Amino acid sequence: MKRSFIANNPSVLIFIACLGLFTLGVTLMSEAFGTAVISTSFVKTLGKTLCLCLVAIAMDLVWGYCGILSLGHFAFFGLGGYMIGMWLMYARTEQIVVASLANAEIPPTAQEVTDAIGNQIFGVVGGSDFPAIWAFADSLAIQLALVVLVPGLLALVFGWLAFRSRVTGVYLSILTQAMTLALSLYLFQNDSGLRGNNGLSGLQNIPGAEAIPQSEISIYFFWASALALLLGYLLAAWVVSGKFGSVVRGIRDDEARVRFLGYSVEGYKLFVFTLTAVIAGIAGALYYPQAGIINPAEIAPIASIYLAVWVAIGGRGRLYGAVIGAATVSLLSSWFTGGQAPSINLGFYTIDWVDWWLVLLGFSFVLVTLFAPKGIGGLFDYLVRKGDAK
Amino acid sequence: MSALLEVSGVSVSFDGFKAINNLSFQIGPAELRAVIGPNGAGKTTFMDIVTGKTRPDEGSVLWGEKSQNLLKMSEARIAQAGVGRKFQRPTVFEDQSVFDNLLMALKNERGPLEVLFYKRSRADDARVEALAEEIGLADQLHRTSGELSHGQKQWLEIGMLLAQEPRLLLVDEPAAGMTLAEREHTTDLLREAAKTRAVVVVEHDMEFVRRLGCKVTVLHEGSVLAEGSIDHVTQDPQVIEVYLGR
Ligand SMILES: Nc1ncnc2c1ncn2[C@@H]1O[C@H](COP(=O)(O)OP(=O)(O)OP(=O)(O)O)[C@@H](O)[C@H]1O
Ligand SMILES: [Mg+2]
Numbered sequence: 001m002k003r004s005f006i007a008n009n010p011s012v013l014i015f016i017a018c019l020g021l022f023t024l025g026v027t028l029m030s031e032a033f034g035t036a037v038i039s040t041s042f043v044k045t046l047g048k049t050l051c052l053c054l055v056a057i058a059m060d061l062v063w064g065y066c067g068i069l070s071l072g073h074f075a076f077f078g079l080g081g082y083m084i085g086m087w088l089m090y091a092r093t094e095q096i097v098v099a100s101l102a103n104a105e106i107p108p109t110a111q112e113v114t115d116a117i118g119n120q121i122f123g124v125v126g127g128s129d130f131p132a133i134w135a136f137a138d139s140l141a142i143q144l145a146l147v148v149l150v151p152g153l154l155a156l157v158f159g160w161l162a163f164r165s166r167v168t169g170v171y172l173s174i175l176t177q178a179m180t181l182a183l184s185l186y187l188f189q190n191d192s193g194l195r196g197n198n199g200l201s202g203l204q205n206i207p208g209a210e211a212i213p214q215s216e217i218s219i220y221f222f223w224a225s226a227l228a229l230l231l232g233y234l235l236a237a238w239v240v241s242g243k244f245g246s247v248v249r250g251i252r253d254d255e256a257r258v259r260f261l262g263y264s265v266e267g268y269k270l271f272v273f274t275l276t277a278v279i280a281g282i283a284g285a286l287y288y289p290q291a292g293i294i295n296p297a298e299i300a301p302i303a304s305i306y307l308a309v310w311v312a313i314g315g316r317g318r319l320y321g322a323v324i325g326a327a328t329v330s331l332l333s334s335w336f337t338g339g340q341a342p343s344i345n346l347g348f349y350t351i352d353w354v355d356w357w358l359v360l361l362g363f364s365f366v367l368v369t370l371f372a373p374k375g376i377g378g379l380f381d382y383l384v385r386k387g388d389a390k
Numbered sequence: 391m392s393a394l395l396e397v398s399g400v401s402v403s404f405d406g407f408k409a410i411n412n413l414s415f416q417i418g419p420a421e422l423r424a425v426i427g428p429n430g431a432g433k434t435t436f437m438d439i440v441t442g443k444t445r446p447d448e449g450s451v452l453w454g455e456k457s458q459n460l461l462k463m464s465e466a467r468i469a470q471a472g473v474g475r476k477f478q479r480p481t482v483f484e485d486q487s488v489f490d491n492l493l494m495a496l497k498n499e500r501g502p503l504e505v506l507f508y509k510r511s512r513a514d515d516a517r518v519e520a521l522a523e524e525i526g527l528a529d530q531l532h533r534t535s536g537e538l539s540h541g542q543k544q545w546l547e548i549g550m551l552l553a554q555e556p557r558l559l560l561v562d563e564p565a566a567g568m569t570l571a572e573r574e575h576t577t578d579l580l581r582e583a584a585k586t587r588a589v590v591v592v593e594h595d596m597e598f599v600r601r602l603g604c605k606v607t608v609l610h611e612g613s614v615l616a617e618g619s620i621d622h623v624t625q626d627p628q629v630i631e632v633y634l635g636r
Contacts, residue, residue, distance in 0.1 A: 244506045246490045250483045257481045260441060261554065262469035262500050271502045 005241060011320055012237045016230065023226045030222075031215040040215040044290045045334060047222035049327055051287035052310075054225070054232045056326035057319055058276035058283070059307050064316030065240050066272045067252030069169075071304045072158075072176030073280050075183050076151035078299035080281030081288035082187075083150055085200035086134060087143035088289060091207035093120045094138070124198045131193030147285040148278050155277030156270065163266040163273075168255070177301045187296035199295025203288050218290070225286050229323075232279055236319055239275075248272060249317075309361070313368050315377025324376050333357065392455070394419040394588050395558055400439060400449030401612075409435045410446065411612035419557065422584035424599045424620075425592045427609035428633050433592045434478060436609070437560045441475050442468045454557075470500060474556030478563050478592075480543040484536030488527055488546055491535050492518045495550035517553070525549035526575065541572040548579060558588040565598045577601045596624075608633065 006013055028034040030043050038046075055077050062068050097116045101108045108116075118128040136142035162175055190196035206217060239245065247268060250258045255265050288294045306329075314325015335341055336357035344351040353360075368375055397415040401408065410432045417423055427433055438444035440451060442465040451460040453471060460468055469475075482491050496514060499505065522528045525545040530538065535546055544564055551559055561580065565573045573595075580602065583589055593599050599606060599620060606623050608616045610633070616626045623629050 239506065242506075243490075243493060243508045243510075244502070246483075246486055246494045247505055249486065250494060253483055253485065254481055256443070256465075257477070257483070259465040260443075260469050260475050261495055261550070262466050263505075264464070264466040264500070264502075267502050 005238065009237050009241055011318075012234065015233055015320055015323070019226060019230055019233075023223065026222060027219060030219050032213070032219045033216075040218045043215075043218040043222055045331075047218065047225045047290045048287050049330055050222070050225035050229045051283045051290070052330045053323045053326045054229045054283040054286075055280045055307065056310050056314070056322040057229075057232050057236050058279040059311045060314075060316055060319055060322035061236050061239065061279075062272055062276040063308065064311060064318070064322065065245065065252060066248045066269060067255075068269060068273060069173045069308065070176045070273065070276075071173045071301065071308060072180040073276065074303035074307055075180035075299045076155060076277040076280035077284035077287070078183075078294065078296075078303075079151045079154065080147045080284030081294045081298070082194060082200065083143050083146040083281070084285040085203050085288055085294050086137040086194075087140050088203045088205070088207065089121060089200050090117065090134065090137035091140070092202060092205050093117050095207055096120070122195065125190040125196050127191075133193050144285075147281050151277045151281030151284075152274055155274045159270045159273040163269045166266075177304070180299055180304050181301045184296045184299045184301070187299070194296075197295055197297070199293055199298075200288075201293040203294065204290070204292040206289070221286065221290050225290075228282060228286055232283075233319060233323070235279075240319070309365050311375075313364060313375050315375025315379075317374075318377040318381070320380070321375050321377025328376070329361070333361070336360070393417060394421075394454065395440065396450075396452045396457075397436075397440070398450055398452075400446045400451065402435065402439065402444060402446040409612055410439065413449070413609075413613050415607065415614065417558070417588045417590060419588055420584065420586060422581060422589045422602060422604040423591070424602055424604055424606045425590060425609060426594070426596075426599060426606060426623075426633070427615075431609040432612040433609055434562055435612075437475060437562060437590075437592070440468075440558075440560060441465060441473055466500070469554070469556075472555075472557035474551040474554045474559050476547050476551050476559070476561045476564060478566070480540065480547050482535045482538075482543050482546050482550070484534070486535060487532050488522065488535050488538070489518060489531045491546060492521055492549055492553050495553035497553065497555040521549045521553055524552070524579070540567045541569060544568060544572075544576070545579075548576070552583065556587065559583060559590065561589065561591045563592055563594065565593060565595055573598060574601075 026038065026043060026046055029037040031040050055073065059070070059073050062070050062073065094113070094117050097113060097120060101113065101116065114130070115128060118130050122128055130137075136146070158179055162172055167175060186192055187194055188197050194200065204214065204217070209217060240248065247258060247263055251265055251268055259265050310325040310329045311322050312325070313329055314323065315321025336353040339354060341353040341357075343353065372378055374381065393416040395415075395417050397413060400410055400413045402410045413432070413436065415436070425433055425436070435444060439446050440460065442460065442463060445461065452458065453460050453473075458471065460473075463471065483494070493510070493514065496517060498508070498514070519528065519531070522531050525548060527542060527546060527549065530542070535543065538546060544567070548561070548564065551561070564576050564580070568576060577598065580589055580591060584604075591602060603620075605618065606620050607614055608623050608626075608629050615632065616623045616629050
């Protein structure tokens with residue numbers, strides 16, 4: 001009866017193989033370690049895509065498996081990005097400041113250095129004092145811990161309040177939208193302490209790694225993203241495979257019934273919500289150094305809705321579906337909106353994809369919802385079943 | 391024999407309509423009891439109150455030797471304390487296998503972390519197989535439960551109930567939609583279960599209740615109209631008027 005975890009989850013093995021081949025392929029074609037067929041900026045795009053796949057897995061866990069349609073998980077993603085961004089920006093600015101003051105006749109005091117860094121970072125929002133939330137910005141270790149702690153604690157508190165009062169369905173979705181909207185509006189303010197709408201920038205410059213070219217750094221981040229995706233996938237597959245997965249899917253299908261079996265539904269929801277928020281935070285912390293900049297627009301409510309669309313198109317309730325959905329849609333999106341997609345000239349009107357991509361995406365979403373509720377992933381199930389039947 | 395469950399003076403109203411009206415009810419630790427009554431008599435609402443789904447406006451519900459107050463406990467805690475429930479519509483987890491359904495119900499630790507690190511033991515496997523045998527689904531263990539027939543789903547749900555090892559079983563219309571043979575099997579299961587625990591069966595079908603051969607409580611408009619043997623209550627003029635004579 002008993003079989004190993006991998007034997008019970010053949011899709012995990014396939015996923016590991018695909019991800020491994022993909023990583024190897026990209027490395028061999030990169031500028032830094034290969035034939036330079038693909039540009040550094042495209043390596044970054046691919047690395048970012050892997051991070052988006054990771055946050056999509058989190059979304060699939062919370063929505064596809066546990067039935068909580070959270071429309072706020074991009075807030076956790078963004079917070080992870082901000083936490084690592086603070087260290088990147090601080091440490092980088094510190095180097096610049098120290099270098100520029102090195103030639104001064106009187107060696108600068110520690111206070112002068114700090115003031116100069118503050119001036120550099122907060123000049124754009126008319127300030128120079130470090131807000132309290134930057135207290136640990138000089139410590140990489142602490143900021144890394146915050147990547148996990150800040151989204152985790154926010155999710156824990158928010159989830160505890162929401163689930164305890166039995167907020168479910170549409171109401172919960174609206175509440176999560178309100179959360180991400182509030183957070184984004186707050187960050188837009190100049191005195192939020194995170195540079196308002198300027199956000200944090202220059203994040204692609206890794207302090208202490210100036211000697212390493214971006215082409216190489218991009219590959220390291222690509223690898224790190226692939227590794228994080230791999231670990232995230234394995235963790236998620238393990239979580240949903242056993243009895244925990246049974247209970248969580250039971251909650252999705254009929255939460256009252258699970259309650260009468262003696263399971264505290266609220267506890268499970270809170271666990272899944274918080275765990276996925278942490279995964280989202282880690283994904284964000286890997287994404288933004290590759291993007292180079294983070295600003296409050298990133299966590300606008302629409303971003304979390306896109307996340308749900310990716311998972312729906314990919315096929316929720318199956319982890320590879322989330323990966324396929326996020327990769328396909330986000331890559332297509334950057335192709336269409338990047339101006340590379342050829343416009344279609346209809347004679348009387350020219351379809352310019354930069355403007356029409358969202359319409360296409362919206363249509364696809366409606367079509368998938370109506371005709372293929374299991375998404376692209378459902379197609380695989382269908383093919384597998386056909387193969388089995390033979 | 392002291393009571394396992396003691397419901398006294400319970401009332402509940404929905405938007406001014408009294409669904410349960412000063413209801414009192416007792417059952418011993420190893421007793422089979424049938425509850426009958428016309429549609430809307432409050433039978434399901436009574437179960438909702440005992441299982442914590444509906445909170446009554448007044449009255450008390452006491453449980454076990456220590457007379458715990460069930461009204462202060464959450465649904466999950468009440469279930470853990472030993473109250474199992476089968477719903478009127480069969481509710482099994484349709485996209486999971488019969489095995490997984492039973493395993494989920496099996497008496498074990500219920501906390502998220504314990505469940506996350508749960509490893510199936512040989513004893514648990516054996517227990518699930520024994521239960522499947524008992525409910526006639528031994529050869530269906532790996533089927534998706536959505537594919538089962540209506541009667542099989544009812545049994546699966548009864549199996550899940552037994553898997554919880556509750557001290558009190560509340561069973562809402564178990565025979566609905568079953569064939570005659572299936573009904574007989576169900577009566578046997580319930581009678582067997584009642585040897586070691588309390589079982590409350592809500593049922594419309596008189597023949598089924600007669601076959602259970604137990605004490606009967608008749609509910610009407612949210613309170614107890616009559617109580618006693620099946621012959622006793624079917625001869626009660628009030629019962630005939632509101633229920634049987636229609
Ligand atoms: N949540 C609710 N809100 C409003 N009214 C309710 C609610 N639950 C039950 N009722 C009403 O309370 C009364 C008792 O309902 P209940 O379901 O307990 O009856 P029942 O005896 O189980 O009937 P049946 O034999 O049809 O299952 C009914 O009139 C019903 O409409
Ligand atoms: Mg009923």
